[in-house]
Amino acid sequence: MKKSLSKWFTGMMIGTLLLTTAGCGGGAAPAANSNSQGESAKLGVVAYMSGGGAAYGQSQKEGLDLAKDEINAQGKIKIDLVYEDSRGNNTDAINAVNKLINKDNVVGLIGPTLSGEMFAAGPIANQSGVPIMGTSTTAEGVTDIGEFVFRNALPESSAVPQAVKKAVEKYNLKKVAVMYSSNNDWAVSGYKTMEKALQDNGVEIIATETFADKDTDFSAQLTKIASLKPDAVMVSSLYQEAALVLKKAREIGITVPFVGTNGFNSPELIKIAGQAAEGAIVASPWYPGKENEKIKKFVADYKAKYNKTPDQFAAQSYDALHIYAAALEKSGSTTDRQKLRDSLATIKDFEGVTGKFAFDDKRNPLMDATVLIVKDGQFTELK
Amino acid sequence: MFWQQLVNGLTLGSTYSLVALGYTLIMGVLNIINMAHGEIFMFGAFVGLLLVTYLKVNIFVAMAGAMVACALLGILMEMLALRPLRRRAVSDLAPLISTIGVSIFLENLALKIFGPQSQTFPSGALSGVQIQLGSIQISLVQIIILGISFGLMFVLRFWLSKTRVGKAIRTTAESIDTANLLGINTNKIILLTVALASGLGGIAGVLVGLSINAVEPTMGLSMGLKGLAVLIFGGMGNITGAMVGGLILGIAEVFTVAYGASSYRDAVAFGMIILILFIRPQGLFGSSTRKGGRF
Numbered sequence: 001m002k003k004s005l006s007k008w009f010t011g012m013m014i015g016t017l018l019l020t021t022a023g024c025g026g027g028a029a030p031a032a033n034s035n036s037q038g039e040s041a042k043l044g045v046v047a048y049m050s051g052g053g054a055a056y057g058q059s060q061k062e063g064l065d066l067a068k069d070e071i072n073a074q075g076k077i078k079i080d081l082v083y084e085d086s087r088g089n090n091t092d093a094i095n096a097v098n099k100l101i102n103k104d105n106v107v108g109l110i111g112p113t114l115s116g117e118m119f120a121a122g123p124i125a126n127q128s129g130v131p132i133m134g135t136s137t138t139a140e141g142v143t144d145i146g147e148f149v150f151r152n153a154l155p156e157s158s159a160v161p162q163a164v165k166k167a168v169e170k171y172n173l174k175k176v177a178v179m180y181s182s183n184n185d186w187a188v189s190g191y192k193t194m195e196k197a198l199q200d201n202g203v204e205i206i207a208t209e210t211f212a213d214k215d216t217d218f219s220a221q222l223t224k225i226a227s228l229k230p231d232a233v234m235v236s237s238l239y240q241e242a243a244l245v246l247k248k249a250r251e252i253g254i255t256v257p258f259v260g261t262n263g264f265n266s267p268e269l270i271k272i273a274g275q276a277a278e279g280a281i282v283a284s285p286w287y288p289g290k291e292n293e294k295i296k297k298f299v300a301d302y303k304a305k306y307n308k309t310p311d312q313f314a315a316q317s318y319d320a321l322h323i324y325a326a327a328l329e330k331s332g333s334t335t336d337r338q339k340l341r342d343s344l345a346t347i348k349d350f351e352g353v354t355g356k357f358a359f360d361d362k363r364n365p366l367m368d369a370t371v372l373i374v375k376d377g378q379f380t381e382l383k
Numbered sequence: 384m385f386w387q388q389l390v391n392g393l394t395l396g397s398t399y400s401l402v403a404l405g406y407t408l409i410m411g412v413l414n415i416i417n418m419a420h421g422e423i424f425m426f427g428a429f430v431g432l433l434l435v436t437y438l439k440v441n442i443f444v445a446m447a448g449a450m451v452a453c454a455l456l457g458i459l460m461e462m463l464a465l466r467p468l469r470r471r472a473v474s475d476l477a478p479l480i481s482t483i484g485v486s487i488f489l490e491n492l493a494l495k496i497f498g499p500q501s502q503t504f505p506s507g508a509l510s511g512v513q514i515q516l517g518s519i520q521i522s523l524v525q526i527i528i529l530g531i532s533f534g535l536m537f538v539l540r541f542w543l544s545k546t547r548v549g550k551a552i553r554t555t556a557e558s559i560d561t562a563n564l565l566g567i568n569t570n571k572i573i574l575l576t577v578a579l580a581s582g583l584g585g586i587a588g589v590l591v592g593l594s595i596n597a598v599e600p601t602m603g604l605s606m607g608l609k610g611l612a613v614l615i616f617g618g619m620g621n622i623t624g625a626m627v628g629g630l631i632l633g634i635a636e637v638f639t640v641a642y643g644a645s646s647y648r649d650a651v652a653f654g655m656i657i658l659i660l661f662i663r664p665q666g667l668f669g670s671s672t673r674k675g676g677r678f
Contacts, residue, residue, distance in 0.1 A: 049499065050494050050499040050601075051499060051599075051600075051601050052501065052601065054498075054499030054599075055500055058499070058500070116472070179442060182646050209640070209645045210644075210645045210646040211645065212649070214601075214605050216595040216597065216602075216605075217391075217395050217398075217595065218636070218637070219391040219394075219395065220388060220391050220392070220395075220640035220641050220645070221636075221640050221645055223384060223387050223388055223391060223641065224384070224640065224641055225390075227384050235501055240501055240597065240599075243597070244596075244597060246597060247596065251513060251520075251522065252520055253520070268500065268501075270393040271503070272501060272503055272596075272597055274503070274506065
C-alpha cells in the first residue's frame with residue numbers, strides 16, 4: 001500500500017517537475033548547438049520571465065534574440081544564448097547563475113533582471129570569475145559587488161534626479177508624496193535616490209507610504225495621500241504595482257503628475273493602467289522616437305519580428321549583447337572568462353541604440369537619459 | 384477620511400472573505416486544507432476575463448461561466464488527487480501535499496496557456512465605475528463583492544442547515560463512516576462540496592480580478608495565503624468565521640496604513656491574529672469540542 005502511494009507521488013512530482021521546466025519557456029534553448037568548430041561563445045541569460053514582472057524579461061529576451069541573429073548573420077563571431085528564468089526571485093536567480101556557470105560552462109552572463117537578484121547572484125559570478133552584465137539593474141551599488149560585475153543599465157542615481165528635476169521645474173512642485181515597495185531592494189534604493197533628489201530641489205515630502213511587491217490594494221495609502229493634496233506623487237516600484245497605484249489614484253480623484261523610477265519604463269504600465277497612466281513621468285536612456293539611423297533600423301527590425309515597439313528593456317539588452325560581441329571579438333577567445341572581463345572593461349565609444357556608450361572605471365555606463373511623459377497612451381519626450 | 388478608510392477596509396476584507404469561504408467549505412467537510420484553492424481562484428479569474436474579452440458576455444454570465452469551469456476543475460481534482468488517497472487510509476497530511484501538487488500544476492499550466500503577463504478586463508466591464516455617497520467613494524465592483532459574499536454566506540448557512548443535501552453534507556463532515564452506514568453516498572456528497580467550493584473560488588476570481596483589474600498566473604498565491612490566514616483566524620471550517628475574519632483582517636490592514644505606518648501593515652494584521660489565537664486557539668467562531676460538524 002505504501003509502495004503504490006509513493007509511486008503515485010513520484011509520478012505526480014515528476015509530472016509537476018516536467019511542467020515546471022516546460023513553463024520556463026526559453027529554458028529549453030539549443031544548449032548543444034551543432035556548431036562543430038566549437039567557435040561559438042556561450043552566454044548565459046538570467047531573466048524575469050514569469051510572474052508579475054514578466055514583461056521585463058520577455059522584452060529582454062526579444063532584444064537579445066534579435067541582437068544574436070544580427071551578430072551571427074554578420075559572421076565575425078558566433079554567439080549561443082542559454083536562458084534561465086529567475087521568476088523575480090533571489091533564490092531562483094542564484095540557482096540559475098550556478099547552473100549556467102557550472103553546468104553550461106558559459107563564458108559570460110547577462111542579467112538578472114532585478115537589482116535584488118543581482119545582489120544575490122552577482123557575488124557568485126564574481127567569485128567564479130565570470131563576467132556578468134546587468135541590463136536593467138539600476139540600484140545603487142550594483143557594481144560594487146566586484147570587478148566582474150558590469151551594467152549597461154543607467155543607474156537610478158543618474159536617471160531619477162533628471163526626472164525629478166524636470167518635473168519640479170515643469171510643474172513647479174512644492175510638496176509631494178512618496179510611495180515605494182518596501183520589500184524590493186531596487187525599489188528601496190530608488191526611493192532613497194528620489195528622496196535625495198527632492199531635498200536637493202527643495203521640495204517638501206509630506207507623506208511616505210510603503211507597500212509590498214505583488215500587493216493589489218492601495219486604497220488605504222492613496223486615500224491618505226489624497227487627503228494631504230500633494231503637488232505630485234513619486235512612486236518607486238515595478239510596473240505592475242505602479243500601474244495599479246496609478247489606476248486607483250485616478251479612481252479616487254488624484255489627478256497630479258506621477259514621477260516614477262525605472263519600473264515605469266515599460267509599455268505594460270500603459271497597457272494595464274490605460275487612461276490612468278496619462279501624466280506619468282520617467283527618465284529613460286531609451287526613446288524610440290529619436291532621429292537616429294541606428295534606432296530607426298532597430299525599431300523597424302524589432303517591429304517586423306515581434307510586431308510591437310521595443311521598450312527600454314529590449315533596447316538595453318540588445319545593446320548589451322552587441323557590447324559583449326565587441327568584447328569577445330577583441331579578446332580573441334570564446335572561452336576565456338578573464339580575457340573577456342578585461343576586454344569588456346575597455347569598451348568605449350560604443351555606438352548603440354541607447355546612445356553613445358562607455359564603461360567608467362567602476363564598470364557603470366556613461367550615458368544620457370531622456371525624460372519621458374505618458375501622453376495619449378504613448379511615452380513622449382517631456383519638454 | 385475615517386469613513387472612507389472604513390469602506391476601503393470592508394471592501395478589501397470582503398475579497399478575503401470570499402476567498403476564505405472556499406477554503407472553509409472543504410475544511411469543514413473533508414478536514415483538509417485545499418492548497419490549490421488559490422490557483423482555482425486564478426483560473427476562475429482567467430475564464431471570466433476570456434469570456435468578457437472574446438465572447439463579450441456581461442459580467443454575470445462570465446461569473447457563471449467561471450463557476451462552471453472551476454467546479455469542473457474541482458471535480459477533476461477530487462477524482463484525481465483526493466479520492467485515491469481517501470480510499471487507502473493514508474496519513475492526514477497526504478491530501479494536503481497532494482493539493483500542493485495540484486496548485487503547482489495549475490499555476491504552471493496557466494503560465495503555459497495564458498502567458499506570464501498580467502491582463503486586464505476590457506473597459507466597460509464594470510471596473511472603474513465609481514459611486515459617490517457624500518464624502519465616501521465606493522466602486523460598483525466593491526459593492527457587488529460585498530453583496531455577493533454576504534449573500535453567499537446566508538445562502539450557504541441556510542442550505543447547510545435546512546435542506547436534505549445540506550444535512551447530508553453536515554453528516555459527512557461529522558463522520559464519513561457513519562454517514563456511509565446511514566446510506567448517504569458520501570463520495571457524491573464530497574464531490575458536490577468540492578465542486579461547490581471550487582465554483583465559489585471561480586466567482587471570487589472574477590470579482591477580485593475585476594476589482595484589481597490585473598489577472599496573472601501567480602495571483603492565486605498571495606490571495607490564497609490571506610484566505611488561509613482568515614480560515615484559521617475565523618475558526619477552521621466556520622462560515623461566519625470566514626466572513627467576519629476576512630472583514631477584520633481587511634480593516635486591520637487598512638487602518639494600520641491610515642493611522643500608523645504602512646510598512647507595519649502585515650505585522651500589525653498578523654500580530655493581531657496571533658494575539659486572538661492566544662486567547663481563542665480555536666479561532667473566533669470555532670468550537671473547541673467537536674472534531675467534525677463545523678458548520
